[in-house]
Amino acid sequence: MTEVADRQGAATHAAAAGTAEPLPAVDVAALGELLLGKWAEVRRQARDLAARDELHKTEGLTHTEHRARTFGQLKLLVDSGAVHRAFPASFGGSDDHGGNIAGFEELVTADPSLQIKAGVQWGLFGSAVMHLGTAEHHEKWLPGIMNLDIPGCFAMTETGHGSDVASIATTATYDPDAQEFVIHTPFRAAWKDYIGNAAIDGLGAVVFAQLVTRGVNHGVHAFYVDLRDPVSKAFLPGIGGEDDGLKGGLNGIDNGRLHFDHVRVPRANLLNRYGNVDAAGNYTSPIASPGRRFFTMLGTLVQGRVSLDGAAVAASKIALKTAITYATERRQFNASSPVEEEVLLDYQRHQRRLFTRLATTYAAGFAHDQLLEKLDDVFSGVHDSDEDRQDLETLAAALKPLSTWHALDTLQECREACGGAGFLIENRFASLRADLDVYVTFEGDNTVLLQLVAKRLLADYAKEFRSATFGVLARYVVNQAAGTAVHRTGLRQVAQFVADNGSVQKAAIALRDEESQRALLTDRVQTMVAEAATALRGANRLPQREASALFNQHQDELIDAARAHAELLQWEAFTEALGRVADPGTRTVLTWLRDLFGLSLIENNLSWYLMNGRLSMQRARTVGGYINRLLVKLRPHALDLVDAFGYGPAHLRAAIATGAEKVRQDEARDYYRVQRASGTAPVPEKSLPPRG
Amino acid sequence: MTEVADRQGAATHAAAAGTAEPLPAVDVAALGELLLGKWAEVRRQARDLAARDELHKTEGLTHTEHRARTFGQLKLLVDSGAVHRAFPASFGGSDDHGGNIAGFEELVTADPSLQIKAGVQWGLFGSAVMHLGTAEHHEKWLPGIMNLDIPGCFAMTETGHGSDVASIATTATYDPDAQEFVIHTPFRAAWKDYIGNAAIDGLGAVVFAQLVTRGVNHGVHAFYVDLRDPVSKAFLPGIGGEDDGLKGGLNGIDNGRLHFDHVRVPRANLLNRYGNVDAAGNYTSPIASPGRRFFTMLGTLVQGRVSLDGAAVAASKIALKTAITYATERRQFNASSPVEEEVLLDYQRHQRRLFTRLATTYAAGFAHDQLLEKLDDVFSGVHDSDEDRQDLETLAAALKPLSTWHALDTLQECREACGGAGFLIENRFASLRADLDVYVTFEGDNTVLLQLVAKRLLADYAKEFRSATFGVLARYVVNQAAGTAVHRTGLRQVAQFVADNGSVQKAAIALRDEESQRALLTDRVQTMVAEAATALRGANRLPQREASALFNQHQDELIDAARAHAELLQWEAFTEALGRVADPGTRTVLTWLRDLFGLSLIENNLSWYLMNGRLSMQRARTVGGYINRLLVKLRPHALDLVDAFGYGPAHLRAAIATGAEKVRQDEARDYYRVQRASGTAPVPEKSLPPRG
Incomplete structure (x- = not known):
C-alpha cells in the first residue's frame, strides 16, 4: 500500500517537473530474477536461512557472549547443509564453487560475524587443506573441518607482515633425523596476528611459514598444526597466543595471535600439493618458479576476495532498501505548500545522495556476477589455464576494493540520510557499517590490491607494445574491459571499440549515448596506463633504489588508473546486463540507472576529461544538469528498484523500513486536517495584524 | 628517540628525492602554543583532566554499564570545577563563554559520551534555563543543574521533526483559570526523541512546545517541566517515555523518548525572557516578529555547533598523531633495497592520504579558533548586535559540517592506513569514529546547515545587488571571506581583493602564490552564488509550489556553493594564522601545509576551474604534480606537525602510538642482520641456479 501511494505521488511529481514522456513500468519480479543471477536457487535457500532468528546478530552482547552465539550458529549452518557446497562430493560436498560463494555471501544479512567466521572455518582453513593438501590430508582432516569437530585457523598474517605475505618470518625447518618440520617464531613481529578462531x-591451524630444508629457503608453504588439546582447550606445548580483544566490528569472531617455539609436526603435515619434501629433506615442486609457485598457493585466497565483493553488494542493497523506503515516507519542511510537508526523496540533494549510490550498487552487483562466474569457471576446471587464473586474480583485485569502499560509503550516507533514526542500532546502518569496516583492508588491503591491478595493466601494456609504436595502443585497454571478454574468455579479447566507432571527441557529443560513455571511460583508462607506462619507461634498467623512487613518484596515478579500470569493468557489466532485460519498461529504467552510473563516473573525473581535451567546457557543463534530469526520471521507480533486491523484513530488520514512519506521518496529517476542518486550530501569530 | 631517528631518515630521503633547499626546522613548542589559541590555559587544564583514567572510556562495557560510568564521571567534572565557566559568577561560574567551550571540547579525548552528556546537562539544559529564563528561574534551578542535583533534558526534537524545529507538534496551552500551561503530545510523531538523559x-527538562494562549499560537517556546520523582525516579503523572536503546556510538548517554498527556505546569515555568504570558493569558514579547523571536530563542543552540566543531578537530588530531607516528615506524615491502623495507610514510599514496588530511585539520583548527572568538564576543556582549549574532550563526553553520565530516573521514582514513591494527579497539580509531558519527547530523544536520549558509549568501547577495548591476558583484563574496573580517567585524568588511589584484586569470599563473590561491577560491564562491542567484531570480514572485520546485532544481548547486564558502573561510583562517608565526622555519613549513590545503581544494574542484575558464588545461595539469612535490617537502616535518598538537599518551591511548612497532621492527631487522653477518641465513631458492 505504501509503495503504491508513493509511486502515484512520484508520478504526479515527475509530471509536474516537466518529464513529458509516459512513465515506463518496472517488472519487479523479472528484475529480481535477473539480480539473483546464475545461482538464484542457492541464493534463495541462503536467504531463507539468513531470515531465521537464531542466525541474526543480537545487538548489545558483550564480545564474549557474541563469540559464543556465533560459534553456535556455525553448528546450525552445518546442520542446514549450507556450507559444504565447495567440498568434494566424496566428502559430502557438491563440488559447486560458484554456488558455495553465492550462498556464503548472503549470510552477511544475518550477521557479518557469522559470515566471516564461516569464511574462516570453511573458506580459508578448510579450503587451504583442500586446495593445498593432497588425498591423505583430505581424508584425515576434511570431515572434521566440515562438521566443525575441528574449528581451525588460517594462520598467515603476522603482526609485522600483512600485505607482504612473501616476507612473513615464521620458519618451518625440516629435521631429516626426526622427519619433522620445526615451526618457529623468531621474534615478536612474526607472531601470527588478527587470526580468526585463534x-x-x-x-587446528594451517600455518604459513618459510619452508627451509638443507639450508635452502623454498619460500612460504602451508603446514597443518594442532593448536589446542581438544578436551582441555589448552594450547599444546610450544604454542602460545593472545586475544586480539575488541575490534571495531565483527566481535562475534575470536581473532587472536599465535606464536610457536620450535613446535614439531610430522613431515606429512606439509600441505604438499605444490611443494614436497622427501624423507631425506629434498625439495620438489611441480612449479619450477618460486614466484609462480607462491602465487599459485595464494590463489585460494581469491575466493575470499570474491565473497567479500558479493557481501559488500548485499549490504549496500540492505542499506538502500531501508533508506529509500524511509525517504518516501519521511516528511520535513513544507516548502511547496502551506499545509503539506515534502517527502525527503523529493529533494534533489536527497535523490543525488541515494540514487547515485543505487546506480553504483547495481553496477557492482552485475560486475560481481561476472566475477563469480569467472571464479566458478576456474575452480570447476572448465576454464582453468594460468591466464584464466591470473585474469580472475586481477578481476577480483579490481572489484573488491570498489565494492567494499562503496558499501561503507553507502551505509554511511544512508545512515546520515535517515538522521537521528539512522544512528539507532535498531535501524542497522551503524551496526553493518562497523562490521564491514574491515572488509576494505582484510583479504587484501584495497590500496594494495589496486596496485596489483595497476602492475598487471602495465605488464600487459609492456607485453603488447614491447616493440610497437604508440598507435597500436588504441585497441589496448578496450580489450581489457569489454564486457563479454571479462567473464568468459579472459581480459584480452579484441573488441575494437574505438577503431570501429570513431574518435573520442565525437563520443562526447552525446553523453547519454551508450557508445559515447564507453568511449570516454575506455579512453581514460587507456590514456592513464599509457602515460604511466611512458613515465616509467626504462625503470627496469635503473638501480633498485632509483627504480623504486620513480615508481613511488607515480604511485598515486597508478592507483587512480587501476580504479578507472575497475569502474569501466563495472560499467561494462551493467551494460552487458541491460542486454539481458527483455521487458521494455524495465530496460528503459535500468538504462537511465546505467546512464546515471556512467555519467557520475564522468562527472567525478570531469577535470581529467577537460585537462586532456576529451570534453569541451561547454559539453562538460551539461553533465551535472543531465544527471539532475536523470534523478527526476528515476524518482518514480526508486521503490521498484530497491524492491527488486528481494530482501524481506527478516533481512532488513530496520524499524524505519516497516512503514512505521508513514503511519506516524499520516496520523499527524489527519490530526491537522481535522483541526483545520473543525476550526479548532489556533491562529498563528504571524497571520494576525501586526501589533503596535 | 623514535622521532629524531625518523626525522634524520626523512631528511636524507628528502635530499635523495632532489629537494635541494636546506631543511627548515619547526619550533614545535611555539607552534603548540599557537594551536592552543586564546584559551590556552583552559585547554591545558582540560587536557590534564581528560588525561585522568577515571574519565576515560572503558571499551566493551554494556550500554547499561557505560551509562552508569558516564553519569559518575559527570560528578567528577562538577567536583573538578570543569563545567561551570559559562554560568554567572553570582552562581559560582565565571561568565567565560569562550573558555567554557574550549574546555568542553577537550573532553572528547577522554570519552565522547562524557563530552556530549556534559553538553546535554550544562550546554543545552542548563544553558536554556540561563539564556531563555529570567532571574526567578535562575535562582530556582541553576544551582541544582550546576551541581547535578537535577540531571535534565533538552527536549526539543520530536520523532517527526528534527531539522524543522518550527513545526514541532507538542503544545503548551495556557489555562487562565488555573494559571497553568498544559503540555500535550497530540500524536506519536510528536513524541520527543533522541533526548539525552531522557x-x-x-x-527535569526544558520542553519546547507551541505556546497557545487565547486561541493564538505564538510559536515555539521553552517550558521547565519536572519529569521524574527525585526519589523513586518514576515518571510523574501524565509523562511517559521509552529508551532509544543502543546507538551507533555515544552509548554512555541514555537517549530516550518522552510524551506528555495534558501535563500541567505553573505559568511561571515558561522560560520567559523572549516571550511572556500574563495571568489573564495575554502574550507579550520584546521581539515583535515571530520569526526573529524564534531564531533568537534558538540562538543558544549555536554553542553546541561551535563545540562540535572544536571536538571534531580534536578527534582528527588524535587520529593523525597516531597514524602518522605508526607510519614512520611500520615497514612493508622492500621496493628500494634487498634488505630494508620501506616505512609506510615514504610511500606517495600514504603521504597523500595523511598529509592532505593533516593540512585540512590545521585549517579547520584555525577556523575554529576564529569561530570560538566570535562566539565569545557575542555571548560576552562585547560585540552582540543582531548582525553579530547572525554572522556567528552563519559561521557555525558553515564550519561545523566541514569539520565533523572531516573528522569521520580522517578517523576512517587513519584506521585504514593502519590496516588490521587500525581495526583493533585498542588503537581507538573505530571507537572514536563510532562515537563521532552522529556529530554530522545532530545539533543541526550538516546538509541542512549548509543550506542555511546558502540562503544567507543569497540573501546578502540580494540585499547588496537589489538595484545594482552585476559588475558590483566583483567585491561581494570576498567581503564574506576575508580572514580578519570573519572574527572581529562580521562577514561583510570590504577587502577589495579582486579589484586590487587584477584578474583571476593572472592569479592562475602561480598556483603556489597566496594571492593566487585566494583569488581562485574566492572567485569560485562568488561565481557560484551569482549563478545560483541568477537562476533563482524572480522565484519570490512565483506561486509557492513553483518557487519551491525552482529552488529544488538548484539545491545541489546551492549546497556546493555553501561548502565552497566554508572552505574559503578555512583557507583564510589558516592564512591569517601564518601571519602570527614568528619563527621562519615554522612559517615555511606551515606555508607548505597551507599551500597543500589550498591546492587540494583547487584540485578537488578542478573541473569547475576548467569549465569556467579559470585555469587552462596546461595549468590544471600542473596541480597534481605540485601537490606531490609538497608532500615530499612536508615528509620530514610530519612528526613535528602532529607533535605540536600537544596530546600525550594519556590522550592518545593507542597501542601503536607508543613506539611498540618500532621496537618490533628493530628486533626483526637485528635478527636478519645477525643472520646475514653470521652466514646462518638459509639461501633463497630463487638465488640458486635453475634446476632441470
Missing part, C-alpha cells in the same frame, strides 16, 4: 575456538 | 537520568 583466541578461543581453534583446535 | 531514558534514565533526567529529573
Whole structure:
C-alpha cells in the first residue's frame, strides 16, 4: 500500500517537473530474477536461512557472549547443509564453487560475524587443506573441518607482515633425523596476528611459514598444526597466543595471535600439493618458479576476495532498501505548500545522495556476477589455464576494493540520510557499517590490491607494445574491459571499440549515448596506463633504489588508473546486463540507472576529461544538469528498484523500513486536517495584524 | 628517540628525492602554543583532566554499564570545577563563554559520551534555563543543574521533526483559570526523541512546545517541566517515555523518548525572557516578529555547533598523531633495497592520504579558533548586535559540517592506513569514529546547515545587488571571506581583493602564490552564488509550489556553493594564522601545509576551474604534480606537525602510538642482520641456479 501511494505521488511529481514522456513500468519480479543471477536457487535457500532468528546478530552482547552465539550458529549452518557446497562430493560436498560463494555471501544479512567466521572455518582453513593438501590430508582432516569437530585457523598474517605475505618470518625447518618440520617464531613481529578462531575456538591451524630444508629457503608453504588439546582447550606445548580483544566490528569472531617455539609436526603435515619434501629433506615442486609457485598457493585466497565483493553488494542493497523506503515516507519542511510537508526523496540533494549510490550498487552487483562466474569457471576446471587464473586474480583485485569502499560509503550516507533514526542500532546502518569496516583492508588491503591491478595493466601494456609504436595502443585497454571478454574468455579479447566507432571527441557529443560513455571511460583508462607506462619507461634498467623512487613518484596515478579500470569493468557489466532485460519498461529504467552510473563516473573525473581535451567546457557543463534530469526520471521507480533486491523484513530488520514512519506521518496529517476542518486550530501569530 | 631517528631518515630521503633547499626546522613548542589559541590555559587544564583514567572510556562495557560510568564521571567534572565557566559568577561560574567551550571540547579525548552528556546537562539544559529564563528561574534551578542535583533534558526534537524545529507538534496551552500551561503530545510523531538523559537520568527538562494562549499560537517556546520523582525516579503523572536503546556510538548517554498527556505546569515555568504570558493569558514579547523571536530563542543552540566543531578537530588530531607516528615506524615491502623495507610514510599514496588530511585539520583548527572568538564576543556582549549574532550563526553553520565530516573521514582514513591494527579497539580509531558519527547530523544536520549558509549568501547577495548591476558583484563574496573580517567585524568588511589584484586569470599563473590561491577560491564562491542567484531570480514572485520546485532544481548547486564558502573561510583562517608565526622555519613549513590545503581544494574542484575558464588545461595539469612535490617537502616535518598538537599518551591511548612497532621492527631487522653477518641465513631458492 505504501509503495503504491508513493509511486502515484512520484508520478504526479515527475509530471509536474516537466518529464513529458509516459512513465515506463518496472517488472519487479523479472528484475529480481535477473539480480539473483546464475545461482538464484542457492541464493534463495541462503536467504531463507539468513531470515531465521537464531542466525541474526543480537545487538548489545558483550564480545564474549557474541563469540559464543556465533560459534553456535556455525553448528546450525552445518546442520542446514549450507556450507559444504565447495567440498568434494566424496566428502559430502557438491563440488559447486560458484554456488558455495553465492550462498556464503548472503549470510552477511544475518550477521557479518557469522559470515566471516564461516569464511574462516570453511573458506580459508578448510579450503587451504583442500586446495593445498593432497588425498591423505583430505581424508584425515576434511570431515572434521566440515562438521566443525575441528574449528581451525588460517594462520598467515603476522603482526609485522600483512600485505607482504612473501616476507612473513615464521620458519618451518625440516629435521631429516626426526622427519619433522620445526615451526618457529623468531621474534615478536612474526607472531601470527588478527587470526580468526585463534583466541578461543581453534583446535587446528594451517600455518604459513618459510619452508627451509638443507639450508635452502623454498619460500612460504602451508603446514597443518594442532593448536589446542581438544578436551582441555589448552594450547599444546610450544604454542602460545593472545586475544586480539575488541575490534571495531565483527566481535562475534575470536581473532587472536599465535606464536610457536620450535613446535614439531610430522613431515606429512606439509600441505604438499605444490611443494614436497622427501624423507631425506629434498625439495620438489611441480612449479619450477618460486614466484609462480607462491602465487599459485595464494590463489585460494581469491575466493575470499570474491565473497567479500558479493557481501559488500548485499549490504549496500540492505542499506538502500531501508533508506529509500524511509525517504518516501519521511516528511520535513513544507516548502511547496502551506499545509503539506515534502517527502525527503523529493529533494534533489536527497535523490543525488541515494540514487547515485543505487546506480553504483547495481553496477557492482552485475560486475560481481561476472566475477563469480569467472571464479566458478576456474575452480570447476572448465576454464582453468594460468591466464584464466591470473585474469580472475586481477578481476577480483579490481572489484573488491570498489565494492567494499562503496558499501561503507553507502551505509554511511544512508545512515546520515535517515538522521537521528539512522544512528539507532535498531535501524542497522551503524551496526553493518562497523562490521564491514574491515572488509576494505582484510583479504587484501584495497590500496594494495589496486596496485596489483595497476602492475598487471602495465605488464600487459609492456607485453603488447614491447616493440610497437604508440598507435597500436588504441585497441589496448578496450580489450581489457569489454564486457563479454571479462567473464568468459579472459581480459584480452579484441573488441575494437574505438577503431570501429570513431574518435573520442565525437563520443562526447552525446553523453547519454551508450557508445559515447564507453568511449570516454575506455579512453581514460587507456590514456592513464599509457602515460604511466611512458613515465616509467626504462625503470627496469635503473638501480633498485632509483627504480623504486620513480615508481613511488607515480604511485598515486597508478592507483587512480587501476580504479578507472575497475569502474569501466563495472560499467561494462551493467551494460552487458541491460542486454539481458527483455521487458521494455524495465530496460528503459535500468538504462537511465546505467546512464546515471556512467555519467557520475564522468562527472567525478570531469577535470581529467577537460585537462586532456576529451570534453569541451561547454559539453562538460551539461553533465551535472543531465544527471539532475536523470534523478527526476528515476524518482518514480526508486521503490521498484530497491524492491527488486528481494530482501524481506527478516533481512532488513530496520524499524524505519516497516512503514512505521508513514503511519506516524499520516496520523499527524489527519490530526491537522481535522483541526483545520473543525476550526479548532489556533491562529498563528504571524497571520494576525501586526501589533503596535 | 623514535622521532629524531625518523626525522634524520626523512631528511636524507628528502635530499635523495632532489629537494635541494636546506631543511627548515619547526619550533614545535611555539607552534603548540599557537594551536592552543586564546584559551590556552583552559585547554591545558582540560587536557590534564581528560588525561585522568577515571574519565576515560572503558571499551566493551554494556550500554547499561557505560551509562552508569558516564553519569559518575559527570560528578567528577562538577567536583573538578570543569563545567561551570559559562554560568554567572553570582552562581559560582565565571561568565567565560569562550573558555567554557574550549574546555568542553577537550573532553572528547577522554570519552565522547562524557563530552556530549556534559553538553546535554550544562550546554543545552542548563544553558536554556540561563539564556531563555529570567532571574526567578535562575535562582530556582541553576544551582541544582550546576551541581547535578537535577540531571535534565533538552527536549526539543520530536520523532517527526528534527531539522524543522518550527513545526514541532507538542503544545503548551495556557489555562487562565488555573494559571497553568498544559503540555500535550497530540500524536506519536510528536513524541520527543533522541533526548539525552531522557531514558534514565533526567529529573527535569526544558520542553519546547507551541505556546497557545487565547486561541493564538505564538510559536515555539521553552517550558521547565519536572519529569521524574527525585526519589523513586518514576515518571510523574501524565509523562511517559521509552529508551532509544543502543546507538551507533555515544552509548554512555541514555537517549530516550518522552510524551506528555495534558501535563500541567505553573505559568511561571515558561522560560520567559523572549516571550511572556500574563495571568489573564495575554502574550507579550520584546521581539515583535515571530520569526526573529524564534531564531533568537534558538540562538543558544549555536554553542553546541561551535563545540562540535572544536571536538571534531580534536578527534582528527588524535587520529593523525597516531597514524602518522605508526607510519614512520611500520615497514612493508622492500621496493628500494634487498634488505630494508620501506616505512609506510615514504610511500606517495600514504603521504597523500595523511598529509592532505593533516593540512585540512590545521585549517579547520584555525577556523575554529576564529569561530570560538566570535562566539565569545557575542555571548560576552562585547560585540552582540543582531548582525553579530547572525554572522556567528552563519559561521557555525558553515564550519561545523566541514569539520565533523572531516573528522569521520580522517578517523576512517587513519584506521585504514593502519590496516588490521587500525581495526583493533585498542588503537581507538573505530571507537572514536563510532562515537563521532552522529556529530554530522545532530545539533543541526550538516546538509541542512549548509543550506542555511546558502540562503544567507543569497540573501546578502540580494540585499547588496537589489538595484545594482552585476559588475558590483566583483567585491561581494570576498567581503564574506576575508580572514580578519570573519572574527572581529562580521562577514561583510570590504577587502577589495579582486579589484586590487587584477584578474583571476593572472592569479592562475602561480598556483603556489597566496594571492593566487585566494583569488581562485574566492572567485569560485562568488561565481557560484551569482549563478545560483541568477537562476533563482524572480522565484519570490512565483506561486509557492513553483518557487519551491525552482529552488529544488538548484539545491545541489546551492549546497556546493555553501561548502565552497566554508572552505574559503578555512583557507583564510589558516592564512591569517601564518601571519602570527614568528619563527621562519615554522612559517615555511606551515606555508607548505597551507599551500597543500589550498591546492587540494583547487584540485578537488578542478573541473569547475576548467569549465569556467579559470585555469587552462596546461595549468590544471600542473596541480597534481605540485601537490606531490609538497608532500615530499612536508615528509620530514610530519612528526613535528602532529607533535605540536600537544596530546600525550594519556590522550592518545593507542597501542601503536607508543613506539611498540618500532621496537618490533628493530628486533626483526637485528635478527636478519645477525643472520646475514653470521652466514646462518638459509639461501633463497630463487638465488640458486635453475634446476632441470
